[in-house]
Amino acid sequence: MNASQAKEASADLKVVSDATCTFCGCVCDDIELTVDGNRIVKAKRACGLGTAWFLNHEIEDIPSCLIEGKAAPVEQGIRRAAEILTASRYPLIYGLSDTTIEAQRVAVAIGDWIGGNVDTTTSVCHGPSGMALQGVGEVTCSLGEVRHRADFVMFWGSNPAESHPRHFTRYSLMPKGVFVPRGRKDRTCVVVDVRKTKSAKAADVFLQIKPRGDFEALWTLRALAAGIPLDAEQVRQTTGQPLSVWEDLMQRMKAARFGVIFFGMGVTMTRGKHANSEALMALARDMNRYTRFTCKPNRGHGNVTGADNVVTWRTGFPFAVNLGRGYPRFNPGEYTASDVLARREADAALILASDPMANFSQPAREHLRSIPYIALDPKQTPTTQHAAVAFHVAVYGINVAGTAYRMDDVPIPLRPAFPSPHPSDLEILTGIEREVRQIQQAFA
């Protein structure tokens, strides 16, 4: 290519500034995309996960709608989806976390019309934390406050170096903030984990605890915060670390001007679950007797926080909501998707922006495979593979505008890079809601 051809080629490239990455809960909105037609060729400032997200969502040459595995017009798929849902006695609506809040809103509305069971990927992520905060409250803050104020940053059961690669550089460790002008030098970083993860390398202090010792370790710290004497041998045996290590950590926590604990699924997915999260949130609350202290779940999916917010706006509860009686009932363990499927209760499902056929337990997967369900996803997944009606949709944040919530509940606008011939989640869901209403009115 000569110089004039190169100039001509570059003139065809489009640059999208301040694009938003919706892969993980950091929802970084400072990405500069270079777009060549229907393909993103560069994602400046994106991390490895973000780069893979942007560069691997080209237009897929697959039908927008498949009914029983065969290509079909989208309108026909919408009608079939509405028929499946309205014929169901116990429909499940699940997923929601990787789409816009506008689409999430309609998904919950469909659940309301059909008296369904609405659950999001929160239930297999930080659902236990959602249960815990209802018990003990959550002392929280924005990531902006962490950036500008936090001089003590602890990661517990969380490995952002692999799950949220820009967490350290954009929000929590490296930035020079108003009250931490020297950036990393003004912050103490502690990592608590069972594994010596990549994140441990970034820590000033790494505490490797005993597997399943989170609950005991957190209550050890709560006891120290309350000045309660402890049996040193028992502490060592239950946590895997000597009491002196926990005493030193408590001194550092008390000495902080602004402390924050980011916690991950090492806390919520391990035995104890909501009791672990509750201990951690209560510890953050306890520390406010001494200094300003907060805690934040490190959320995984790009708009899982939006799903929590939308389901709460619409029903009063964040996940695991059953609308079968015409009013919302909340009960994790009963109305959570893993349970509803593993107990073989649901007889139809609408799966939006999630992949339970890959991520759920075997009994839940086997039941989902045995019932008619509708799946919406930009890519072919194990879930779309077995769907009665599969919609291949445009990608939120790349092809579709809208809003996503960052992990600290801050709404972020999405700036799409190029249009898709595939419909958006919102368009499909709006169509299904319309058809559901028509069917219901015909039988009213």
Place this chain on the structure above:
Amino acid sequence: MSEAFILIPGRTSRQGCGISEGKFKEAYQAETSVLQIAPQDMQRLGLVAGDRVRVTSEGGMIEVAVQPAKSDELPSGVLFIAYGDLSSRLMSGDTHGSGMPTSKCLDVRLEPLEKSSIDPDEKA
């Protein structure tokens, strides 16, 4: 003869990138189909990278290739596997009233498979 271990399924950078590339693509399949073991446990069990083992939990059973964990990432007695189909097969359907299946720190038993019974083409 099997031995008790604690298994931690989790996210990795490669697994995360593989989701965007496509779950049926080789990168995702490869990353989610390898079990990491502490090097000292590999040595004790006479395992080398690529050997296959059977892992059994309350929820299910898988056969998977092993590789040593990097440096001192895993303590002895703890296994790691990237989230994927295989890790899900070991989860129980019971959430103990929480909605969340116990998905980390699973009690499992690990049994090396006899090398002579392994098809080398199946090694991950």
